[in-house]
Amino acid sequence: MGQRAAIGNEPWIMQNRTDGGATLQAGGAWIVTNSPPLFESLKTLSFRKDEPITVELDRLERLDTAGAWLLYRTVRDLRAAGHDVEYKGGTEAQMSLIDQATTNDALCLIEEREPNVVVRMLEDVGAVVMRVGGQATASLAFVGLLMETLWRYTKYPRRFRLTATVKQMELVGLNAMPIVGLISFLIGVVIAYQGAYQLRLFGAEIFTVNLVVTAVLREFGILLSAIIIAGRSGSAFTAEIGSMKMNEEIDAMDTLAISPMDTLVVPRFIALVIMMPLLTFYADIMGLLGGALIGWLSLGIEPMQFLERTHDVILGWDLGVGLIKAPIFGALIALIGCYEGLACKGSAESVGHHTTKSVVESIFMIIVLDAFFAIFFTTIGV
Amino acid sequence: MAAEDLERLAQQSPEDARQSTLKDVAIAIRGLEVGFGGPPIIKGLDLNIYRGEVIGIVGGSGTGKSVLMRTVIGLNKAQAGSVWAFGEDFLTLSFFEQRRIEKRWGVLFQQGALFSALTVAQNVQVPMREHIRNMQQELMDEIASMKLSMVGLPPDAAPKLPSELSGGMKKRAGIARAIALDPEILFLDEPTAGLDPIGAAAFDDLIAHLRKTLGLTVVMITHDLDSLVTVCDRIAVLADQRVKLVGTIDDMLESDHPWIREYFHGPRSRAAGVGKR
Numbered sequence: 131m132g133q134r135a136a137i138g139n140e141p142w143i144m145q146n147r148t149d150g151g152a153t154l155q156a157g158g159a160w161i162v163t164n165s166p167p168l169f170e171s172l173k174t175l176s177f178r179k180d181e182p183i184t185v186e187l188d189r190l191e192r193l194d195t196a197g198a199w200l201l202y203r204t205v206r207d208l209r210a211a212g213h214d215v216e217y218k219g220g221t222e223a224q225m226s227l228i229d230q231a232t233t234n235d236a237l238c239l240i241e242e243r244e245p246n247v248v249v250r251m252l253e254d255v256g257a258v259v260m261r262v263g264g265q266a267t268a269s270l271a272f273v274g275l276l277m278e279t280l281w282r283y284t285k286y287p288r289r290f291r292l293t294a295t296v297k298q299m300e301l302v303g304l305n306a307m308p309i310v311g312l313i314s315f316l317i318g319v320v321i322a323y324q325g326a327y328q329l330r331l332f333g334a335e336i337f338t339v340n341l342v343v344t345a346v347l348r349e350f351g352i353l354l355s356a357i358i359i360a361g362r363s364g365s366a367f368t369a370e371i372g373s374m375k376m377n378e379e380i381d382a383m384d385t386l387a388i389s390p391m392d393t394l395v396v397p398r399f400i401a402l403v404i405m406m407p408l409l410t411f412y413a414d415i416m417g418l419l420g421g422a423l424i425g426w427l428s429l430g431i432e433p434m435q436f437l438e439r440t441h442d443v444i445l446g447w448d449l450g451v452g453l454i455k456a457p458i459f460g461a462l463i464a465l466i467g468c469y470e471g472l473a474c475k476g477s478a479e480s481v482g483h484h485t486t487k488s489v490v491e492s493i494f495m496i497i498v499l500d501a502f503f504a505i506f507f508t509t510i511g512v
Numbered sequence: 513m514a515a516e517d518l519e520r521l522a523q524q525s526p527e528d529a530r531q532s533t534l535k536d537v538a539i540a541i542r543g544l545e546v547g548f549g550g551p552p553i554i555k556g557l558d559l560n561i562y563r564g565e566v567i568g569i570v571g572g573s574g575t576g577k578s579v580l581m582r583t584v585i586g587l588n589k590a591q592a593g594s595v596w597a598f599g600e601d602f603l604t605l606s607f608f609e610q611r612r613i614e615k616r617w618g619v620l621f622q623q624g625a626l627f628s629a630l631t632v633a634q635n636v637q638v639p640m641r642e643h644i645r646n647m648q649q650e651l652m653d654e655i656a657s658m659k660l661s662m663v664g665l666p667p668d669a670a671p672k673l674p675s676e677l678s679g680g681m682k683k684r685a686g687i688a689r690a691i692a693l694d695p696e697i698l699f700l701d702e703p704t705a706g707l708d709p710i711g712a713a714a715f716d717d718l719i720a721h722l723r724k725t726l727g728l729t730v731v732m733i734t735h736d737l738d739s740l741v742t743v744c745d746r747i748a749v750l751a752d753q754r755v756k757l758v759g760t761i762d763d764m765l766e767s768d769h770p771w772i773r774e775y776f777h778g779p780r781s782r783a784a785g786v787g788k789r
């Protein structure tokens with residue numbers, strides 16, 4: 131006599147010995163929720179070599195496809211081991227489920243098999259090289275196409291989408307004013323505060339004004355605006371264009387002979403090139419205001435005095451150095467944002483991936499370019 | 513079979529409706545009202561879905577077929593009415609009690625709604641992984657393979673991502689996921705929309721086959737007259753915010769409601785051979 135694994139609605143399985151062979155009795159609810167313990171206990175079955183086996187189903191209370199599968203795979207393995215196996219006592223519905231399991235026995239791959247480590251590493255390196263090469267060509271081609279599109283506007287100015295451009299200017303410029311303003315103001319406050327603290331040691335508090343003016347106008351105004359816009363608009367460009375791509379809207383435009391360059395890329399590009407300098411100028415003002423506030427509250431520099439001092443210390447190029455960078459950074463953000471959007475393909479996941487990539491690339495490029503600009507401007511002495 | 517007496521359903525007491533779902537009724541919908549702020553999309557809707565039947569839900573575009581299905585499975589909120597399933601008022605249950613009942617039905621959404629980051633086979637394994645404790649990977653692989661074969665997908669489709677499949681294959685994979693836990697009821701939202709006639713006919717066969725072998729109850733929203741004729745036991749027509757008529761195809765042909773007449777006597781229905789029956 132074998133032992134019963136469980137009672138009631140619980141599934142159980144019992145092994146008995148008879149004269150001419152063995153029986154395997156299945157009972158209780160053989161359903162998918164009960165399948166893990168059944169799977170384990172079926173592994174522990176053992177029979178004498180070549181003895182015939184009867185699988186008795188009359189005590190089965192419930193059976194579903196998972197249960198039928200477990201029965202079938204047990205019988206299949208026993209038969210393969212040389213036993214004569216037959217089912218007994220199953221209802222018509224139960225036998226039809228077992229038939230289903232029998233006819234649908236086709237184990238398939240769950241995910242693509244990974245090749246071995248060395249091959250995979252070589253493959254990865256190769257893939258990266260190809261991808262970087264491919265991306266470099268593709269992004270150059272993209273810039274070229276954009277330039278060509280812009281050039282064509284000199285001949286066919288009507289193709290330029292003024293409405294879309296103005297709309298984008300509102301989205302990327304006007305709507306960004308609160309956040310850009312607030313952050314620049316706070317940075318002005320921080321620089322003035324930290325600067326004043328250090329400069330007080332030398333009794334040179336008044337130079338706080340010089341510090342704020344130079345830092346905000348040359349670097350912080352533009353850098354902060356560019357980073358905020360990369361996070362705010364660069365990501366939006368990628369996500370918008372990417373989901374249109376997903377939805378086959380870009381393909382639809384192509385077939386209608388509407389260029390996505392005209393409708394999507396150029397308006398965003400122009401809007402950012404125009405709005406970045408304006409936003410930067412506004413960020414500069416807000417930064418100076420923040421500095422002035424701290425100068426007044428903590429150093430007792432009257433606002434008028436701060437203004438006069440600012441007037442004195444601004445050298446011709448402080449403002450210009452910041453503003454010159456603005457359209458370049460704007461163009462960069464728009465190019466990367468749109469390029470990554472058009473590069474989306476396949477799934478929603480790809481949109482997320484390219485959006486992240488667009489923001490990270492833009493910010494990286496902005497900071498690298500800014501470093502080059504700093505060296506360049508110092509070298510030429512402005 | 514005569515047209516069902518919808519009046520009678522509307523008069524039934526809640527207790528009777530509840531009791532009926534413990535016997536031959538899979539889902540009993542009573543006085544359902546759904547809206548999104550404006551005028552209600554569905555109002556005073558009554559319907560019985562019997563165990564083991566395939567019921568087709570038809571109606572013009574925008575009459576609220578998808579809304580009805582989403583409400584019954586708890587994705588939309590109802591303003592009034594009740595949905596009885598397995599002896600309980602589904603809509604009044606707590607979130608966790610609803611999860612318990614949801615395991616007993618499977619849903620195929622209009623677009624398939626496969627998880628795009630997972631392979632087809634992994635999609636089928638998601639319900640097992642989520643709802644069954646300690647299920648062995650080997651067993652999940654085997655059962656997923658069986659389900660994929662049951663819905664007629666070739667083995668080489670299993671390790672593919674959904675984006676690499678055709679529309680018909682996505683729907684089949686969606687069905688495989690819906691039947692992963694051997695549900696009692698299967699909800700299908702326009703399963704044959706967007707398939708070619710041969711693919712659609714094969715899909716109808718699949719539904720009939722699964723229903724026969726697994727004893728499923730199937731609720732199928734469809735515009736496909738062929739599906740209605742070949743696989744549906746009964747048809748419910750959604751019009752004027754409620755189920756206007758429910759019955760067999762013959763009941764539909766006898767009706768003098770203008771929309772129903774046009775739908776079942778139009779040129780397309782003749783092409784589907786409806787009138788000849």
Ligand SMILES: Nc1ncnc2c1ncn2[C@@H]1O[C@H](COP(=O)(O)OP(=O)(O)O)[C@@H](O)[C@H]1O
Pocket residue numbers: 548553571572573574575576577578579580
């Ligand atoms: N989430 C929602 N919010 C507002 N209106 C909705 C929502 N879902 C559906 N509707 C409206 O409900 C009506 C019925 O929609 P639906 O059930 O999708 O129609 P169909 O019968 O073609 O499946 C439509 O008018 C639709 O605009």
Ligand SMILES: [Mg+2]
Pocket residue numbers: 577578622701
């Ligand atoms: Mg719909």
